Amino acid sequence: xxxxxxxxxxxxxxxxxxxxxxxxxxxxxxxxxxxxxxxxxxxxxxxxxxxxxxxxxxxxxxxxxxxxxxxxxxxxxxxxxxxxxxxxxxxxxxxxxxxxxxxxxxxxxxxxxxxxxxxxxxxxxxxxxxxxxxxxxxxxxxxxxxxxxxxxxxxxxxxxxxxxxxxxxxxxxxxxxxxxxxxxxxxxxxxxxxxxxxxxxxxxxxxxxxxxxxxxxxxxxxxxxxxxxxxxxxxxxxxxxxxxxxxxxxxxxxxxxxxxxxxxxxxxxxxxxxxxxxxxxxxxxxxxxxxxxxxxxx
Numbered sequence: 085x086x087x088x089x090x091x092x093x094x095x096x097x098x099x100x101x102x103x104x105x106x107x108x109x110x111x112x113x114x115x116x117x118x119x120x121x122x123x124x125x126x127x128x129x130x131x132x133x134x135x136x137x138x139x140x141x142x143x144x145x146x147x148x149x150x151x152x153x154x155x156x157x158x159x160x161x162x163x164x165x166x167x168x169x170x171x172x173x174x175x176x177x178x179x180x181x182x183x184x185x186x187x188x189x190x191x192x193x194x195x196x197x198x199x200x201x202x203x204x205x206x207x208x209x210x211x212x213x214x215x216x217x218x219x220x221x222x223x224x225x226x227x228x229x230x231x232x233x234x235x236x237x238x239x240x241x242x243x244x245x246x247x248x249x250x251x252x253x254x255x256x257x258x259x260x261x262x263x264x265x266x267x268x269x270x271x272x273x274x275x276x277x278x279x280x281x282x283x284x285x286x287x288x289x290x291x292x293x294x295x296x297x298x299x300x301x302x303x304x305x306x307x308x309x310x311x312x313x314x315x316x317x318x319x320x321x322x323x324x325x326x327x328x329x330x331x332x333x334x335x336x337x338x339x340x341x342x343x344x345x346x347x348x349x350x351x352x353x354x355x356x357x358x359x360x361x362x363x364x365x366x367x368x369x370x371x372x373x374x375x376x377x378x379x380x381x382x
Contacts, residue, residue, distance in 0.1 A: 085150060086124045087327045088195045089117045089320070090214050091204020092184060093130040093154070097165035097177075098355060102309040105355040109140050111162065112204030112226065115313035118360050119320030119347040120202075121147045122368060124327040127195055129153035129214070133161040133183045143361060152192040159183040171308050172285045191217045200224075200327045202319060203246070207231070208238035215245050222332070224248035224323055226315065232258050244276040247332075250319050252283040266292075279332065281322065281341075283315055291341050296334050300341035301379060303349035303371055310355045314348045317360055321347030346371040 091112030098108045113130040120126045127150035136156065144151060162184035165177040189210055201220035203211040205228050215223060223246045231239050232255060239259075243249060249272065253265055262268040269280050269292045282290040291298040322344030329336045346368050351360040 085127050085195055085198045087120055087126045087200045087202065087323060088129060088153070088191065088198045088218070088220070089113050089120065089126060089202045089204065090129040090153075090189050090211075091116065091202075091206055091316070092162055093128075093132050093136070094162045094164050094184075095135070096312060096356075097163070098310055098312055099167040100171065100308075100310050101168070102307065103355070105310075108310070108312070108356040109137065110164075110313050110356055112206070112313075112316045114144070115316035115351065115357055115360070116202060116204060116320035116323075117144070117149050118147055118357050119317040119344075119351070120324035120327070121149050122321070122347065122363075122365060123324030123343070126150065126324070127153055127192075127198070129189045129191060129195065131155045131157060131162075131183050131187045133157065133159045136161045147361060150194075153190070153195055155190070157183050166312070168311060171311050174312070189214050189217075199330075200323065202226075202323055203242070204316065205231075208235050208242045211242045212238065212245075215242070222247050222326075224250065224319070226250040226319060227255065229255050229258055240275065243272065246277055248279045248281065248323075249277045250281045250283065250315065252285070252315075256280075256282060265290075279337065281319070281344075283318070289318070289341060289345065291337050293337075296337060298334075298338050298341060300338075300345050301375065303345055303375060305349050305352060308352045311352050312355075313357065314352050317351035317357070318344040318348035321345075342372050342375050343368070345375065 094111035096108040160182040163180040166174040203225035205226045256268045260268040260271040280292045322340045325340040325343040353359045
């Protein structure tokens, strides 16, 4: 097992300008793992209820995703209902935690020695619990304004223990109380992370460290069907490529940003992860080549 991904598994009800899907399977663990599995061996830690479709379990296994850490318990799977009037922002209509309310992530023995760990956007206490169960050398995590506002002390403990932090522009400003994005990034680096991936939605993303500043553009998707999971599929593609090459040198980080951008671009072309799970490495490489050509100055 090269990469362990811990996060939510959900059944969503999503409405966008492109349509409406009432039974849209998602969650941070699934989006990230499907993207990462295009590049490396991946395992999930999460929880589902009795209503979780067996077909999806079969689809994940076909992607060679290890499901030893996916626990099935009595009750209903986490449910989220949301609407995108603005494709850059979801309006939550309803949230039902269900079995996710009592989620206590337990890493299988085969996961504990994985070198790479990704902590999806879950409660910081759960992220800390996972960190204490494993021996990962490279830990990446995602967070959101809900945790920044609600559990700042716990989140700060997490940030001190991770090497890579995924965060968007509004969140990093909220976290640091600094408006300039680069001042904010410098402040976070002082806390412990070696690399920040600052998500900028339709404007791409920034990789920022002591020795690196790299702006990645977006892939020009003509019709965004469903933005749900875009950040998670970006993180999965990025980390999958990093794990494949087993290094955090600047050249690989830059390339990983492009691969993350591409996996996210494919994901948003359908509801759920329909497009992402059906894509192949050839399509991914074609989009990567296109992006490399448009950002080249040669």
